[in-house]
Amino acid sequence: MEKEVLFDITHLQKYFPIRKGFLKKHVGDVKAVDDVSVTVYKNETLGIVGESGCGKTTFGKSIMLLDTPTGGEVLFHDRDGAKDITKMNAQEQLHFRKRVQMVFQDPYNALNPLKKIIESFEGPLKLHGIKDKAEREEIMREVLRVVNTNPDYLYRYPHEFSGGQRQRLCIARALEVGPEVLVCDEPVSALDVSIQAQVLNLMKKIQRERKLTYLFIAHDLSVVQYMSDRIMVMYLGHVMEIADSRALYDHPAHPYTEALLSAIPVPVRGAKKKRIILEGDVASPINKPPGCVFHTRCRKCMERCKQEVPVMREIAPGHRVACHLYDGAETVTEPKGEEQTE
Amino acid sequence: MDKKQITSSLWKRNLRKFFNNRLAVLGFVIMAVILFCCIAAPLLTEYLPNAINLKELTRAPESGHIFGTDKQGRDVFARVLYGGRTSIMIGVVSSLMGSLIGVVLGAIAGYFGGLIDSLLVRLSEIFSTFPQLILILVLVSIIGPGVFSLIVIFGVTGWMTTFRMIRTEFITLREETYVQVARAFGMSKSSIIFSEILPNAFSPVIAATTINVAGFILSEAGLSFIGLGVPSGTPTWGNILNAAKGIDVITNFWWLWLIPGIVLSLFILGVNFVGDGLRDVLDPKQL
C-alpha cells in the first residue's frame, strides 16, 4: 500500500528566548527543539519518545501551533495541496485545528473546573461553526459513545470524575470537531496502571474506527512501542533515530536508543539483560555540547562526535539514525516525503 | 439523575461551606442589618440628618432621640443612618472601581507578559509606594472635595492589590492544560481570558473587594475626620466623627463619638468576616 504523506516536517526548530531585565534583553535561548525532520504518514501512529527535556512535548505543541516554531517548515498535506502551518492565516489555522487536535498529559487539569462538561464541550463546537443546538447535542452524545462513557456525564462537573474518566472525556472532546490527526502528549502517564491499559486500548479502537493518525508522545518506551508503527527517539531537541517499532527494538542503532531500551525495567522475572547505565545527566538545553548532543554520555564516543554534528543516515529501509558510527551508510539529509505523494 | 440538582451542586456546596463558617455568617448578619437600616432610614426615623433643632442641643440618648443629638440639635440616629448610606456607597463603589481597574490591568499583564507586564508592574509599584495622603491632597486640590472625587481617588489609588492578585493568577492559570486545550481549538484571546481564565482567577478578587469595602469606609472616615473628605454638609460616618473633635466632646458628650464609632466598627468587622469567609469558600483549589 502506498503511504500517503500527512505532515512533512523539515528542520523544525523552537527556541524559547531567555530575557532579562526591565527591557527584556535577549540573553540566550532554551533550545527545546533544535533540528527535527520527519515525515508523518496518514493512518499511522508515530511514537515520539525521549526523556524529560528532550523536546518531545515542545515538538507536539509546535505541530499544534501552541508554540510557534522559530525555524523550519511543517507542511500539512490537505486535499487542496500542502501548506506550511506556520504561514497559515487565521481562517486556514482554524480549519487546520479542526483537522488536527491534541490530547494532553494531565486529565486533572484539562477540563475547566468551573465548567460543566457540556460547557467545556460546547465551546469548541460553536467555535467551529455548529450553530444548531440539537446538532451539537447529537455530536456530543456520539463522541461520548465512542469513548464508552455515559452521556449523562455532560451535566456534571470535572471534579466528580476519576483520572481515567476525565481522560476519556478529553479524548471525546478532541474528537468532537472530527479531526484526522490526534497529537497525544503523554496521554496515560498520569493514570493508574490498571487504567492505562483501558485508555490505550480505547485509543487503538478509535484509531481503527475513525482512521486517525496519531502522534503519540511518551517517555515510556514500552507504552510507545505498544501503540506505534514507527518510533522517533529524541534527545536534547535532536532526532537520534527513526525506525519501525519492531526494528527499533530488535536492532537499535543509536547508542542512546540502546541505553534507553536497556534501562526499561521489564516485568518478567529473570529477564535481566545487560544493562547499559548511562553516566551523568542530560546537558543543558541552553548550552548544548558541540558536535553530537549525546556525546557527553555516550559510551561509544569518538573524537569526531565532539566536533561534528552527525547527519541523518538511512541504514536500512525506513531506518534512519544520526550517529557517526554509521558514517559509511547512505546519507539522507531530507526525509523523502515529498516524492512519495504524487 | 435530576439535571437541575447536578447543575446547582457547585453553588449549593459553596453556600453550605459559607454557612458552616460561623464567623462569616455572623459578619453577614451584622452587615445586612446595618445596611438594611441605612437603606430603610426614612422608615426608621422621622428626623432628617441635617435638621437643626436649637431647642434640643446635645441631648443624651433618650426615648425621643435614641442616639441623642449633637451640638446643633441634629438627631444622631438619623445622621448615623443617612451617613451610612453615603459611607457604604463610597466604600462599595470605590472598591468595585479599584477591582475593575486591577482586574483589567492584571489580566493584560499576566496573560501577555513581556514588556507590557514590566511596565504595568512598575506603574503599580509607583502607585503603592507613593504616599496615598499626598496623592489625595493633590487630587483634592485639582478636582475639589466631594463624594465623587473621593470615589475617583480611592479607585485610582486602590487597584494595586487586585492587580497583583489577578496578574499572579493569570501567570499560573495561562499554563493550565484547559487553557492549552482552548488554544488548540483555536479560541480567541479574549474568550480565553474572559471565559476560561478569569472565572478561575476571580475568587480571591471577590474576597479582596469585600475587604477593600471596609478599608475604603475607614479611609473615608479618616479623611473626613481631618477635613479632606466629603464636605461637612453631607453626613457620612467620617463627618459625624469629625464633629466629635475636641476634648470637651470626648469627655462630656460620649454618645457623639462612641455610638457612631461602634456602628462603624461593627460594620467594618462584619465586612471583614464576610470577606475572610468568602476567601475560604471560593478557593477553587478546595474543589
Add this chain to the structure above:
Amino acid sequence: MEENTILRVRKLNTSFKTEDGIIPIVKDVDFDVKRGSILAIVGESGCGKSVTMNSICRLLGKNAEIQAEAIDYMQQEADGSIRTVHMKDLTNTSKEMRALRGKEISMIFQDPMSSLNPVYKVGRQVMEALLQHNKMSKQEAMARVIEMFKQLGIPDPENRVNNYPFEFSGGMKQRVVIAIAMINNPQLLIADEPTTALDVTIQAQIMELMVRLKEEQQKTIILITHNMGLVAETADEVAVMYMGRVVETGSADQIFANPAHPYTSALMQSVPVLGAMEEGKELATIPGQTPNPKDVTDGCEFANRCDKCMECCKTGLVGNHEIEPGHFVRCHLYRKS
C-alpha cells in the same frame, strides 16, 4: 518467627477521620521483612501502600488512627544480639521513636525536589541529619558527608557539598536524598516510589545503587512502587496491595511465575512488555475504576472488577490461603473445600 526477620507487622489497621466519617485505609496488613532483602510493596495509587509505611514510621497526621497487633523491629545491637522494639507501643514523638527513625529506619520519598530545603547547601542538609543522632565536630561530620557522596556516586563531592539543591539535576538530587537517609547507617531503608519522578536512564542509575546497597552493605529495603518492571528486576519478596489489603505475598519468583490473585495477574497483563507484545494483540484490561476508599463495602474489595468473581466474594471476609510454601493469596479461589 524466623531468625533473620528485621520487621514484623501483624494486623495493622489505619483509618482516617474525615468529613465523611471514619474511613479505613489500611486493613489487617501482615508482613515480614527479611534482613538483607528487598521487599517490594506493589499497588496502584490509593491502595494504602504509602499509608502502611507511614503508619509504621508514625509519620501520619492527627486524623489518622493506627491499630496493630504487632509492629516489631528487631534491632541488632553492637555485640550482635537482637533486641526487639515494639514500635506499636511507642508514641509518635517519643525519644525511642525518634532514635529509631533515621538511625535504624530511614525513608526516601518520591519527589526529590520537595525533600530538600532550597535555601540550604546540600552538604549542610546531609550533615544535620548526621548531627541529630551523633555527637561529633562539624569537620568530622562534613568528612563523613563527603565520604557518603562518594559512595553514592556523586561526582566531585568536595565541591558539590557546597552547592544548593537547584544546582543539582533530578537524579543527583535523589542521590542527595538517599545520602540523607543513609548517613546514619540505618539498617532498614523505606523507599516510597523513589524513581517515579525521574527519567528511565536515571531510574536505572538509582535502582542499581539500591541493589548495591543491599548486596554490599546488607541493607534491608522496602520498595514501594507501582512499576512491575522494577519489582521483577530488584525485589526478593513481593506484597501486592489493593484497596488497603495485602492480597498476595510471596517471593518474587513465586509471584511472577504464578500470579495467583486475579488482581495480580490482571495487573501484570495490563502493562505493555517491551518487545514481547505480539503484533495486533491487545492489552488485557481491568474493567471499571479504582473505587474510592469510602465507597468500599463488604466482601472482597476487588470483587466488582474481578472476572472470576463468585457469589461468595461479595460478602464477608476473604481468608488468606497458602498455595505454596511462603506464597499467600487472599482469594476464595484457593479455599480448601
